[in-house]
Structures are given as C-alpha cells and as structure tokens.
Amino acid sequence: MSFANIYGHQKQIGMLQKAMAQERVGHSYLFSGPDAIGKKTLAMAFTQALNCENAAERYDSCGNCSSCRKMIHRNHPDIHVLETQAQFIRIDAIRNIQEQMTFKPLEGRRRVFIIDDADKMNEQSANALLKTLEEPSADNIIMLVTARPYWLPQTILSRCRHVRVNPLAVETVAQFLIEQQQMDASKALLLASLSGGSIGQAIELDSEDMIAYRTELSRLLSTASLRNPMSLLALASFLGQDKKEIKQGLKLLNTYFRDALVYKETAQASMIINSDDLPVIASLACRLNGEQILQNITLVEKSNETIEMNVNKSLTLEAMAFNLHL
Ligand SMILES: [Zn+2]
Structure with missing residues (x-):
C-alpha cells in the first residue's frame, strides 16, 4: 500500500x-x-x-x-x-x-x-x-x-x-465504497454515515441484515405517534439491548432526521442519505418544523452519549422515544 x-x-x-x-x-x-x-x-x-x-x-x-x-x-x-x-x-x-x-x-x-x-x-x-x-x-x-x-x-x-489518526470523514468513506466497492452513491453514503469513520466497519455493515433492520426501523418511525404509546415503546424496544447495536440504531435513526432537515431545506432527493426511502423522509419533513427536527437530532445524540455511560438502556430509549417530535 x-x-x-x-x-x-x-x-x-x-x-x-x-x-x-x-x-x-x-x-x-x-x-x-x-x-x-x-x-x-x-x-x-x-x-x-x-x-x-x-x-x-x-x-x-x-x-x-x-x-x-x-x-x-x-x-x-x-x-x-x-x-x-x-x-x-x-x-x-x-x-x-x-x-x-x-x-x-x-x-x-x-x-x-x-x-x-x-x-x-x-x-x-x-x-x-x-x-x-x-x-x-x-x-x-x-x-x-x-x-x-x-x-x-x-x-x-x-x-x-x-x-x-482520526476517523475518516463520511465523504471519504463513501468515496472509497463507490470507487473500490462499486457501490451506488446513496447506499455508500448510508453505510458511510453509520461507519463511525471506518472503512472496515462500513463494509461489515453492508449486509442483508442491515437492509432488513433499516426497513423495520423506517416502518416503526413512520407509524410512531404520541397518541399511540405502544408505537413508541415498540420503537424503543426495537433499538435493542446490546450497547453496540443500540448505538448503531441511534445513528441510523438520526440519518432520518438529518435527511428530513435537508429535504425540508432543499427539497432535493439527491442530497439525502436514505434516498430510497423518500416517502418516510418527506412525511417527516412535512409534519415537523426545522426546530423540532433539530431537537430530535440533539435528543438522539444525547441518548447515544447516555447509553455509553452504562445506564439503564431500556429506560433511556423509552424516555427518548416519548420526547421525540414525531
Ligand atoms: Zn518501490
């Protein structure tokens, strides 16, 4: 090399x-x-x-x-x-x-x-x-x-x-996946944004399991509502028990809010990480204002930090789910 x-x-x-x-x-x-x-x-x-x-x-x-x-x-x-x-x-x-x-x-x-x-x-x-x-x-x-x-x-x-040595920028990981793994741009960007700046991690994430996981998260996110507490508990419990798995799930969740914000401001599907899941993104962008989306992003990031500190994971995720603007 x-x-x-x-x-x-x-x-x-x-x-x-x-x-x-x-x-x-x-x-x-x-x-x-x-x-x-x-x-x-x-x-x-x-x-x-x-x-x-x-x-x-x-x-x-x-x-x-x-x-x-x-x-x-x-x-x-x-x-x-x-x-x-x-x-x-x-x-x-x-x-x-x-x-x-x-x-x-x-x-x-x-x-x-x-x-x-x-x-x-x-x-x-x-x-x-x-x-x-x-x-x-x-x-x-x-x-x-x-x-x-x-x-x-x-x-x-x-x-x-x-x-x-620092984690790589999301764009750099995506560039690698596109150029060296012949991945299409939207998938590369999705995996790169979940990779924590690691090419190895991005490649590991590229699996059927990952796609199935995101499909289910997307479904739960689009049906979650404060009027239906069970839907929020379902979202929280889907994010899992294992610390590594939860952190991955929270990162993925935040790509949806990030996308909603970008879509709200640009109305361009090309800038979006989950571009193959546009209806869910568009719906979030339509339901929520910019301030609410930003609050969601901060809340998910804070929950991610809290999970790192070995607190009660289920309680943290449930509290988060009930405080998200959905
Ligand atoms: Zn030489």
Whole structure:
C-alpha cells in the first residue's frame, strides 16, 4: 500500500513524508486512534515508503520495485508485523525483536517492527520494550499501533513520536465504497454515515441484515405517534439491548432526521442519505418544523452519549422515544 492509495489521513501522511524529506525519521512511532480506521495501514504505507527503491523525491512507495513487491506479498525479510489473537503480547515476542535488532537489515534500508495492539503488552513486555526504545539503533524502527494508548506506560509513550489518526470523514468513506466497492452513491453514503469513520466497519455493515433492520426501523418511525404509546415503546424496544447495536440504531435513526432537515431545506432527493426511502423522509419533513427536527437530532445524540455511560438502556430509549417530535 502506498500513501497515494490511502483514502483520507492527509495530515498524518504529510507529517510522515516531511520527516522522510528532511531525513528526520524517528526510531519509534505510536499510531493511535479508534479501532479500524486505518492506523496499521498508515504504518505499513510508511514502512513501504521507507524501504522503496524509488521513494526519493516522491516520498512514497512505487509498488513495483523488489522491496515493494516483497512488502506487498508480506515476505520482506526486514519487515516484521507482530500481531496476536492472545490476550497479551508476551516477553518472548519482544525478546525476539531485540535479538533481530542486533543484526544489520538483510535487504532493506530500515528494519521495521510493527507491533499491532501494542496495549496488549503485559508489564514485563512493556519493560523489555522500553529498554529497546532507550537504546535506539539507526537501522531499526519500531512502530506501535493501538486504539488504547492510555494503557501503555508513560515511559513508552514519551519515547515515541505520536501519529494521532482520526476517523475518516463520511465523504471519504463513501468515496472509497463507490470507487473500490462499486457501490451506488446513496447506499455508500448510508453505510458511510453509520461507519463511525471506518472503512472496515462500513463494509461489515453492508449486509442483508442491515437492509432488513433499516426497513423495520423506517416502518416503526413512520407509524410512531404520541397518541399511540405502544408505537413508541415498540420503537424503543426495537433499538435493542446490546450497547453496540443500540448505538448503531441511534445513528441510523438520526440519518432520518438529518435527511428530513435537508429535504425540508432543499427539497432535493439527491442530497439525502436514505434516498430510497423518500416517502418516510418527506412525511417527516412535512409534519415537523426545522426546530423540532433539530431537537430530535440533539435528543438522539444525547441518548447515544447516555447509553455509553452504562445506564439503564431500556429506560433511556423509552424516555427518548416519548420526547421525540414525531
Ligand atoms: Zn518501490
């Protein structure tokens, strides 16, 4: 993967390329940010660029040279990715890295160790790694990747250059889905807006289940009314019990209110996320004024935050349903 093929993360890429241009690449990096938003991809692209035979001036990898090809096929002898399904990264794995660091790189200019989920290091492993970070060697670079940097000891954090990776913009995720997954624009926008800025999450959401879920939510939303309390309870209970599921449902719900607002202001179906569900959007836009829709959006967002705090989920959702303008 070259930098040029990465969607988004322009600021971070610029920072890494600048370090290459100024020949001030660090010995240890920490890529942090929420799960599945491209931290490791960024670290891999940086690694490939650092070892590419044609990276001079462009500060990006070519994808064709011998080093790039080995990197792409994951058999570059100087590039090591440490990943584990286990609960901890054990000290043996760190000792193994230390041992390899005593030799010169075999082929590449830099030997790179990428430690994914670095927060899985137990205390012993972290202490061992700290020793390595304290005695940097010119040929070796260590890149830590983590969604939970606060679980790493301060002593390690302070020795790394931080690359803070943010969730992608909705438009960027949608662009990826359209260009790389040949998805039509409205579906891409819907999945992107539910993805939390993660391409991986958007792809995972692209399933029959998701479509069926939205169809049912749409039906409940169009029939919910204060005059019929059962309809509100049905909406609340449909949003579920599981925290992750609820948060997904609330995001989806808010795409309807967001759409209603956009439709009210522009009357254009093309700007709408749920454009294939236009009658429901148009009906909301017709029944509610702009202020009411905005209040709904705020209420759903607040409920989403409350759910995060492990409160009584059913009560939160019911209170929300009874306070929505519908
Ligand atoms: Zn190359």
